[in-house]
Amino acid sequence: MIGNLPFVVCMILVALGLWTLIAKRNLVKLVIGMSLVTSGVNLFLVSLGYVRGGIPPIYTYAPAAAPMVLPTPQALTLTSIVIGVATTALMLAFVVVIYRHKGTLDVRKIRDLRG
Amino acid sequence: MSVHAPILAIAVPLLGGFAAPLLARIHRKVRDLWVLLVVFFSGACVGYVAAHILSSGIWVYVLGARNPQETLAPGGFPIRIMLTVDAMSAFMGLIAGFLALVAFPFALKYIPEEEGKTLALTLSLLLLAGILGLAYTGDLFNFFVFLEVTSIAACGIIGFRTWISRAPEAAFKTMVLFSLSGLFFLLASAFLYGEYGALNLAYLSAQIKGTLVDKLALALFLAGLIMKVAAAPVHFWAPDAYGEAPAAKTLLLVVNTQVSLYGLWRVLFTLYGGALSAGVGWLVTSLGLLTMVVAAFMALVQVDLGRLVAYGAVSQIGYMMLGVGVGLVTLAGRPDYGFVAMKGGIFHMLNDALTVGLLFLCVGAVEWTKGTRDLRELGGLGHGLPGVALCFLLASLALAGIPPLNGFASKILIYEGSFRLSPILAAVAVLASILLLAVFARAFHGAFLGPRAEVKEGLPWVFLLSMGALAVGILVLGLVPGFFVEELVAPAAKALWHGRALYLAAVLGG
Amino acid sequence: MEETLKIITGQGFWSPLLWLAAALGILLLAFFLWSRGRREYKRGTEQELPFLSGERAEDPRVGASHLYWGFVEALKPFLNGLRDWHSGVITDYVGWFVVILVVVLLLVL
Numbered sequence: 001m002i003g004n005l006p007f008v009v010c011m012i013l014v015a016l017g018l019w020t021l022i023a024k025r026n027l028v029k030l031v032i033g034m035s036l037v038t039s040g041v042n043l044f045l046v047s048l049g050y051v052r053g054g055i056p057p058i059y060t061y062a063p064a065a066a067p068m069v070l071p072t073p074q075a076l077t078l079t080s081i082v083i084g085v086a087t088t089a090l091m092l093a094f095v096v097v098i099y100r101h102k103g104t105l106d107v108r109k110i111r112d113l114r115g
Numbered sequence: 116m117s118v119h120a121p122i123l124a125i126a127v128p129l130l131g132g133f134a135a136p137l138l139a140r141i142h143r144k145v146r147d148l149w150v151l152l153v154v155f156f157s158g159a160c161v162g163y164v165a166a167h168i169l170s171s172g173i174w175v176y177v178l179g180a181r182n183p184q185e186t187l188a189p190g191g192f193p194i195r196i197m198l199t200v201d202a203m204s205a206f207m208g209l210i211a212g213f214l215a216l217v218a219f220p221f222a223l224k225y226i227p228e229e230e231g232k233t234l235a236l237t238l239s240l241l242l243l244a245g246i247l248g249l250a251y252t253g254d255l256f257n258f259f260v261f262l263e264v265t266s267i268a269a270c271g272i273i274g275f276r277t278w279i280s281r282a283p284e285a286a287f288k289t290m291v292l293f294s295l296s297g298l299f300f301l302l303a304s305a306f307l308y309g310e311y312g313a314l315n316l317a318y319l320s321a322q323i324k325g326t327l328v329d330k331l332a333l334a335l336f337l338a339g340l341i342m343k344v345a346a347a348p349v350h351f352w353a354p355d356a357y358g359e360a361p362a363a364k365t366l367l368l369v370v371n372t373q374v375s376l377y378g379l380w381r382v383l384f385t386l387y388g389g390a391l392s393a394g395v396g397w398l399v400t401s402l403g404l405l406t407m408v409v410a411a412f413m414a415l416v417q418v419d420l421g422r423l424v425a426y427g428a429v430s431q432i433g434y435m436m437l438g439v440g441v442g443l444v445t446l447a448g449r450p451d452y453g454f455v456a457m458k459g460g461i462f463h464m465l466n467d468a469l470t471v472g473l474l475f476l477c478v479g480a481v482e483w484t485k486g487t488r489d490l491r492e493l494g495g496l497g498h499g500l501p502g503v504a505l506c507f508l509l510a511s512l513a514l515a516g517i518p519p520l521n522g523f524a525s526k527i528l529i530y531e532g533s534f535r536l537s538p539i540l541a542a543v544a545v546l547a548s549i550l551l552l553a554v555f556a557r558a559f560h561g562a563f564l565g566p567r568a569e570v571k572e573g574l575p576w577v578f579l580l581s582m583g584a585l586a587v588g589i590l591v592l593g594l595v596p597g598f599f600v601e602e603l604v605a606p607a608a609k610a611l612w613h614g615r616a617l618y619l620a621a622v623l624g625g
Numbered sequence: 626m627e628e629t630l631k632i633i634t635g636q637g638f639w640s641p642l643l644w645l646a647a648a649l650g651i652l653l654l655a656f657f658l659w660s661r662g663r664r665e666y667k668r669g670t671e672q673e674l675p676f677l678s679g680e681r682a683e684d685p686r687v688g689a690s691h692l693y694w695g696f697v698e699a700l701k702p703f704l705n706g707l708r709d710w711h712s713g714v715i716t717d718y719v720g721w722f723v724v725i726l727v728v729v730l731l732l733v734l
Contacts, residue, residue, distance in 0.1 A: 014302070021291070021719040030715065034294055041298050041305070048309045073308070076256055080301060083263045087294050090267055094274055094287040101280035107714050112281050113288075113355045114713030115416070288715045295722060327734070334733045338726040349725055351711060351718045394732045413711065415697065416704055418690065455635045490689050519641035519648075524632060531634040553693065561689025594641050600632045 006047040013040030027095045027105040031088060038084040042077050049073035117163060118183060121176045121198045124160035124208065125248045128153055132240030139233040147223050150236050154219045157243065161212035164251075165205040169606060173621040174200045175253070186622050193315045193622060199253025201618055202606035206461070207250040207377045209603070210468050213588075214366050215243050217472065221581040222363035225479055235275055235361065242268040242367050249374045253622065255304040256314045258378060262300060262343070265371050266293035272368070273360045285355035292342055292352045299339035306332040317622035320386050320615065329387075336382045337395070343375040346436060347406040350429050354413070357425035362479025363581075366472040369428055373464050376432065380439055384446075384611040385618055396443030400533075400540065403436030407547040414554045420481065420488040423558050424474045427514055427551060431467040435460045437544060438529040441536050442612065449613065456532025457608045462600060463525035466513070466592060470522060473510040473585040477503050480578050481562060484570045490561040497563035499570030504563040506582045511555035513589050516548045521592035524600075 017040060020033030049070035055062065057071040095105070102110055131153030139146040168174055176183045176198040188194045200208070222239065226232045245265035252258050270293065274286025307319055310328045323329050345353035353372070357365050383391065383399075410430035417423040438460020445453035480503045481496060482488050497504040513520040526548065534541035592599055610618070631640035697704065 018719070018723055021295075022716050022723065025716065027287070030291065034291060037295065037298055041302050044302065045305050048305060072314075073305075076305075076308075079256075079260060083260070083297075086267055087263070087290065090270060091287060091290050091294075094270075094283045094290065097274070097277045097283040098280070098287060101283070107716055110284055111713035113285055113359075115413075115708040115711055288718065291715055292718060292722070295719065299726075330733045331730075334726070334729045337729045337733070338722070341725055341729070342722055348721045349718070351721070354711075392733070398729070398732055409707065412700075412704065412707055415693070416708065452635045494688075519644045524639065524641070527639050528632065528634055531636055535635060557689050557692050560692060594645075595630065596639070596641065597630050597632050 006050075007044060010040045010044035010047065013037075013043065016040075025107050027098065027107065027110075028092075030107070031091050031095065034091065035084065035088055038080070038087070042080050042084070045073050045077040045080060119176070120160045120163050120167075121174060121200055121251050122178065124157050124164065124212075125198075125244055125251065127160070128157050128240045128244035128247070132237045132244065135237050135240065136233050143228065143232075146233060146236070150219060150223065150240065153240060154215050154243070157247070158212040158216050161205075161208040161247070164200055165209050168200060168202055168205045169602065173202075173617060174198075175621050176200070193313070193318050196252075196254045196257050197315065197622065198251040199317065199618065199622055200251050201614060201621075202610040203377065203380070203461070203608075203614075204250050206465070206603055206607040207374050208247055210373065210465055211243065211246045211250065211370050214370050214468055214472055217476075217581045217584050218363045218366040220577050221476060221479070222361070224575045224577045225363050225483060226361055230276065235272065235364070238268050238271045238275070239364055239367055242272065242364075242371065246367070246371055246374050249378060253316050254314055255307065255316060255319070256301075259297060259301045259304060262297050262375075262378075265374075266290070266297055269293070269356070269368055269371055272364045273356045275361060275364075276359075282359045285352075285359040289352045289356045292349070296339040296343040299335045303332040303335035303339065306335065315622065316381070316386055317619050320388060321619050321623060323387060333382075333387060333391075333395070337379075337398075340375060340379040340382065341402065343372070344379060344436075345372055345406075345429050345432055346402045347409045347433075350406060350410065350432075353429045354422050354425040357428055357475070358419060358422040362421070362475050362482060365425075365475045366468075369471055369475075370468060372432065373435075373468060376435060376464070380611055383443060385615050388615040391443070391446065393444055393447065396440055396446065399436050399443055400440030403433040403440055404540065404543050405433070406430060406436065407433030407544065411547045411550040411554065415550070415557075418490050420490055420493070420558060420562060421475075421478050423490075423554065424471070424478055427474065427554065428467070428471040430547060430551060431463070431471065431514065433547070434526065434529055434544065435463050435467065437533055437540060438463060438525075439611075441529075441533045441540070442608075444536060446612075450535075452532045452535035454532075454608060454612055455528055456536070457612055458600060458604050459525050459528025459530075459532055461608050461611075462528060462596075462604045463522075465599070465604070466521040466525045466589075469585050469588045469592065470510050470513045473506055473582060473589065474514065476578070476582050476585065477507040477510065480574060480582070483578075484574065485568075490558065493562045493568075495563070495565040495568035496570060497565075498567040500563075500574065502579050502582065503574070504559075506586050507563065508559055509586055509589060511552075511559055513593070515552035515555060517552070519593050521589050521596065524593060524596035528600075 014037050017033045017036030021030055051067050051069050054067045054069040057068040099105055135146050138149050175186055177186055178196045180195055186193050226235050242265055245261045245268055248261035270286045270290040273289055274283045276282040306328050308314055311319055311322045313319055342349040357368060360368055407430045410426045414423050414426035438456045442453045442457035513522040516522040516526040530541045630642055631638045
């Protein structure tokens with residue numbers, strides 16, 4: 001019934017994140033856009049593991065012949081979430097330092113490195 | 116012990132990096148000695164792995180298995196993460212190992228203690244571990260993880276000097292672009308996982324048929340990796356990043372870019388081997404030409420010496436893309452000139468690492484002496500820094516491809532291979548070389564020639580040692596290129612050109 | 626031994642040692658020609674100063690940024706456009722990434 005709908009939604013989320021990265025001028029909004037792209041990719045990874053009618057992939061007390069959802073995408077997504085946290089933290093740290101130097105968060109004014 | 120060499124080459128810098136701050140609490144010299152030990156050990160492992168592969172073939176190391184050679188689980192399906200080291204991976208590891216051996220002693224003297232030297236060394240060791248992981252891994256998701264490790268470590272190093280405003284700005288921009296590349300790489304691997312249920316490179320390579328999902332994944336791989344290798348028109352992060360990082364660490368950043376380029380070749384040649392259209396090869400070739408020309412022209416008008424050398428480094432990536440791109444275009448028929456161009460492109464990775472590395476070390480020495488890198492204020496340093504001036508001259512001539520140096524040896528292979536495909540390619544490449552010679556003549560004149568300027572006394576001998584090691588490398592590679600092309604480069608190029616079957620057999624066949 | 630001293634390219638070979646031998650020969654020829662020159666000029670006098678169209682200059686040194694003035698002036702529109710393209714604004718850079726993404730998607734699909 002849902003077919004490819006989760007994947008399409010994740011792609012829309014990624015596209016919205018990319019749009020934020022192109023259209024917004026505030027550094028913090030750029031970090032938010034980055035985290036939107038990350039969330040889209042993570043959702044895509046998790047939804048890859050879905051098996052119709054599947055149970056959580058835990059062997060204890062599992063019913064005899066039930067299909068299980070794939071556990072590997074869950075592990076991949078956890079790794080990706082942790083990487084996303086580190087990346088966001090580093091980007092925000094640099095935003096703080098840039099604000100301390102420049103006093104502004106506007107991308108168009110933080111252009112020392114051009115040409 | 117030696118059976119674990121590939122994983123030790125990655126694990127030792129990783130753990131050593133985190134142990135460095137702890138050892139720094141005991142004494143600074145202990146930390147310095149520890150860093151040198153770690154880098155030497157990692158270099159020794161890399162050398163051992165390369166020697167083993169060049170004599171006995173592909174080395175597969177399975178992580179977490181009782182027997183490291185046991186690739187297939189019962190059932191015939193590779194389920195563990197494995198390191199698949201073939202001649203091309205070993206070649207990239209050698210480049211990383213050699214440059215780390217040269218860069219770390221330089222950095223130990225170059226970064227002042229009060230500027231957070233311990234943290235800089237930790238980040239650099241993490242970057243080295245990530246680079247070797249990227250070179251050796253045989254698993255797509257593992258590649259993504261190491262890609263992110265190198266991104267975070269690299270951006271930490273770029274933005275290291277938080278007391279000036281340029282470095283965090285460069286680091287933020289680089290972080291955004293690196294993150295995007297990594298995420299699109301992950302998206303592409305997720306597409307392939309969803310289609311085939313595996314993340315192992317060799318298994319996926321055997322399964323790929325050319326369906327719509329495969330093509331989408333190829334597009335996403337290309338988009339992510341093209342940005343990571345600093346190809347025009349998405350090269351904007353590279354001049355900022357190379358220019359703002361501390362000089363010795365820029366060598367590791369250059370190797371990082373080259374290993375990302377290796378990742379691109381691995382995806383295009385090994386993963387997608389047969390199911391490629393010739394259009395992808397032409398895309399790589401034309402982006403290479405664009406990079407060469409854009410970077411050479413931008414270098415012409417720079418006033419900051421570090422940024423000028425950075426643009427020179429970016430233009431050399433264009434040559435590597437041109438050489439291997441010609442191989443990609445002709446992959447279907449596999450004519451001889453395609454193999455020659457590939458040898459040129461891959462040899463150029465080694466030559467470029469040495470040449471650009473030496474240039475950045477010279478820029479670092481100049482900055483250490485005068486405190487500025489502005490060409491309008493520098494001048495007349497040749498009298499006070501004769502060794503540095505000589506090394507800068509040697510490296511400039513090598514980068515511009517002047518015989519008999521190593522730049523010419525790889526560029527002649529690229530010119531001849533690409534000329535047979537289309538004369539325009541070779542013509543543009545030669546013109547870009549000439550323009551780069553002009554650019555570096557201007558840089559050399561501006562920094563080193565002229566009436567004597569006063570210099571700070573006491574250039575550390577370690578600086579001259581590192582620069583001398585790279586200069587000797589440039590001369591040796593230039594005067595005896597045949598040895599290196601036959602022993603190192605040809606096996607690496609062969610591993611990409613028609614080594615796909617061997618790669619698959621090494622993982623799946625046993 | 627042969628293979629280590631030269632590299633075989635598609636249409637021929639490149640041997641740096643042969644090149645060095647040839648370069649040495651040419652240098653010897655150049656030295657011979659130079660040694661046949663006139664020796665009766667006076668060092669340290671006006672004869673050694675660069676000729677600046679009859680002008681006098683205290684410090685006749687051309688700075689690095691002036692070396693290629695003609696070339697750079699002629700290409701000024703192109704170079705200025707190129708410098709403006711490297712605008713320094715991160716959102717433009719992400720925009721170019723999306724352009725590459727679209728190009729690659731159109732190429733591969």
